[in-house]
Amino acid sequence: MAHRGAGDLQGVNEIYAEAFARFTNNGGGQGPSILVDRRRAAFDRFAQTGFPTIKNEDWRFTPVTPIAQGRWKFGSAAVRQWDSGAEGRSLQALAPFRLGGPDWCTLVFVDGVFNAEASHRPPLPDGVTVEPFGEALRRHPELLERVFAQVATSDVTPFAALNAALAGDGAVIRVAAGVELGTPIHLLYAMTDQARDAAFHTRTILIAERGARAQLIESYAGIGEPETRSFNNVVTEVVLGEGSWVEHSRIQRESVAAFHIGLTSVRQARDSHYRSFSLAAGGAIARHDLQARLDGENVETLLYGLYLGAGDQLVDNHTTIFHDQPNCRSWEVYKGILDGKSHAVFNGKVFVKPEAQKTDAKQTNRNLLLSETAKVDTKPQLEIFADDVKCTHGATVGRIDEIAYFYLQSRGIPRAAAQRMLTYAFAAEVVDEVASTPVREALDRLVRARLGTAD
Amino acid sequence: MLEIRGLAAGAGEAEILRGIDLTVRAGEVHAIMGPNGSGKSTLAQVIAGHPAYSVTGGTITLDGRDLLDLEPEERAQAGVFLAFQYPVEIPGVTNAYFLRAAYNALRKARGEEELDPIDFLDLLESRLKLVGWGPEIMQRAVNSGFSGGEKKRNEILQMAVLEPRLAVLDETDSGLDIDALRIVADGVNALRAPDRATIVVTHYQRLLNFIIPDFVHVLVDGQIVKSGGKELALELEARGYEWLTGVPETSKA
Numbered sequence: 001m002a003h004r005g006a007g008d009l010q011g012v013n014e015i016y017a018e019a020f021a022r023f024t025n026n027g028g029g030q031g032p033s034i035l036v037d038r039r040r041a042a043f044d045r046f047a048q049t050g051f052p053t054i055k056n057e058d059w060r061f062t063p064v065t066p067i068a069q070g071r072w073k074f075g076s077a078a079v080r081q082w083d084s085g086a087e088g089r090s091l092q093a094l095a096p097f098r099l100g101g102p103d104w105c106t107l108v109f110v111d112g113v114f115n116a117e118a119s120h121r122p123p124l125p126d127g128v129t130v131e132p133f134g135e136a137l138r139r140h141p142e143l144l145e146r147v148f149a150q151v152a153t154s155d156v157t158p159f160a161a162l163n164a165a166l167a168g169d170g171a172v173i174r175v176a177a178g179v180e181l182g183t184p185i186h187l188l189y190a191m192t193d194q195a196r197d198a199a200f201h202t203r204t205i206l207i208a209e210r211g212a213r214a215q216l217i218e219s220y221a222g223i224g225e226p227e228t229r230s231f232n233n234v235v236t237e238v239v240l241g242e243g244s245w246v247e248h249s250r251i252q253r254e255s256v257a258a259f260h261i262g263l264t265s266v267r268q269a270r271d272s273h274y275r276s277f278s279l280a281a282g283g284a285i286a287r288h289d290l291q292a293r294l295d296g297e298n299v300e301t302l303l304y305g306l307y308l309g310a311g312d313q314l315v316d317n318h319t320t321i322f323h324d325q326p327n328c329r330s331w332e333v334y335k336g337i338l339d340g341k342s343h344a345v346f347n348g349k350v351f352v353k354p355e356a357q358k359t360d361a362k363q364t365n366r367n368l369l370l371s372e373t374a375k376v377d378t379k380p381q382l383e384i385f386a387d388d389v390k391c392t393h394g395a396t397v398g399r400i401d402e403i404a405y406f407y408l409q410s411r412g413i414p415r416a417a418a419q420r421m422l423t424y425a426f427a428a429e430v431v432d433e434v435a436s437t438p439v440r441e442a443l444d445r446l447v448r449a450r451l452g453t454a455d
Numbered sequence: 456m457l458e459i460r461g462l463a464a465g466a467g468e469a470e471i472l473r474g475i476d477l478t479v480r481a482g483e484v485h486a487i488m489g490p491n492g493s494g495k496s497t498l499a500q501v502i503a504g505h506p507a508y509s510v511t512g513g514t515i516t517l518d519g520r521d522l523l524d525l526e527p528e529e530r531a532q533a534g535v536f537l538a539f540q541y542p543v544e545i546p547g548v549t550n551a552y553f554l555r556a557a558y559n560a561l562r563k564a565r566g567e568e569e570l571d572p573i574d575f576l577d578l579l580e581s582r583l584k585l586v587g588w589g590p591e592i593m594q595r596a597v598n599s600g601f602s603g604g605e606k607k608r609n610e611i612l613q614m615a616v617l618e619p620r621l622a623v624l625d626e627t628d629s630g631l632d633i634d635a636l637r638i639v640a641d642g643v644n645a646l647r648a649p650d651r652a653t654i655v656v657t658h659y660q661r662l663l664n665f666i667i668p669d670f671v672h673v674l675v676d677g678q679i680v681k682s683g684g685k686e687l688a689l690e691l692e693a694r695g696y697e698w699l700t701g702v703p704e705t706s707k708a
Binding site for chain 2: 401402403404405406407408409410411412413414415417418421422424425426427428429431432
């Protein structure tokens, strides 16, 4: 899938080789030797492929040249340590990005580094651990050994390989067999002004063991100047044991000048239920790959997405569902709202293996254009090798119906307000699918604020 | 109060209204009847400013104010309310939010303060009674998944909350069973007042058993061909439209 990045590969090699060497020398490669080996292999992989180019089908609409040619500062060492007491920056700056109540476990990462002071860690039930990388390496290295770069393997994208090589911090969450975690876990990855021209590689790992139940929210937020340009390359690995239930929400609202590249890889054992909600609102270039492997019978996978583009934003969602086993169901609805000169890309792949009989897969992508200049490239891609399956897909790109406008206007609501209300209505249909009430309410508030229908 | 003079309107190339004259005074209820395709729904929608129609001649004024110059929301703010024949579904927006937004938009246009959610709930309570609903309906998305009857009731609820000076009911009776019809009619009758007027557009006389009109007008081919009192509706019920159109109704589109 990776492509050789033409002429500048040499430059990429040097810069990143140096970054990798510095990362390793500074103790970034700590941990079991197997992890050190994996990082080395991942880096070799990246060095071999370089960044993808638009000649690569999977990156056709998403030129990453500004990322590839960026002269980024790497790792926490490059960024002055965030001082929560320093002028203009304080814990207060994080307040609008916190979610939920005091019973929620919240790990905060500031400019790619875990921040204990800003985090909130109430007691968790037995069998549940929520740890930043450093802690997990010391106390539960076996979890990292089991999962790190094993679900999101380095051949998925060059960015995944780069993350595996350079991931210096992140979170490792484990919910033991049979444990139901009632309150959500929130991971807040915040970028401050200090993030300017810096590159970050954080990694999140969630393991829900047999029969476990968990709700995870990952937030990526720009909390500094709105024009702060940074490069955030993140990877999330989710493992669902037999009969487990996971709701995974992802909120990306980085600065409009930021580059955000994310990969979420999910592996599901039999009888498990995974539902995700992905909100993409920030970034100059925001790309999220979501891949779910249905690795057992009777698996259910629900993927909901909402992306909001404005200005010159490019927002790209690539989803891949691997129906590897029979009797599984996947259901996917992604919706986009595009204003200004924004450009959205949606690609939804569904692969159904010959043995995956009785697969039930439905994919929907709907886009609402609010301007004449916004555009959408949407592509469903179903590859079905089993004969007894039910697979459907549909994609639409449209504008707000004039009759709907008229209905609201005839009640005295001005056209601009009617547009906001109808746009929110369009978005609410996916937000409403979030199962956890407090999470849904938090997301709803966020979407309302963004679309101007806050009350 | 409402003065329509020589109104001509169409959609695209098609001419639908061909010179309508109508005067509605405060306190009156006028019924507009006519066969399918006569233009009666078009008339209702043109008064409210439906974007699908263009006015090619004539005037509409409400209290001396030229409605044709106004956007649909400005007409609503001037006191016009159209109960839709096909109310629009707005999934994701609750009835409560929608109605309060509309109510406050009208208040704002009058230079009054917006009502907060608590005060608005008080106001709603009495209006809900009018259409025989409990408060649960307010948490449902606007018309989303509503039955035909529920949608029409919701139109009447909106009318009751917004208290228009001129209510125009566009075939509100179509598709309603007798119980729903009665609820809708009760709602309309409860809102009759000396300073308000109502135009009821209908194909059948049935609704007019419950909403007694002061005047009945028959529209044929975009023109009012006959006007009279409430007894005209009964005559139409007995004789059909054929004696006015010269064409058996079944042969008309």
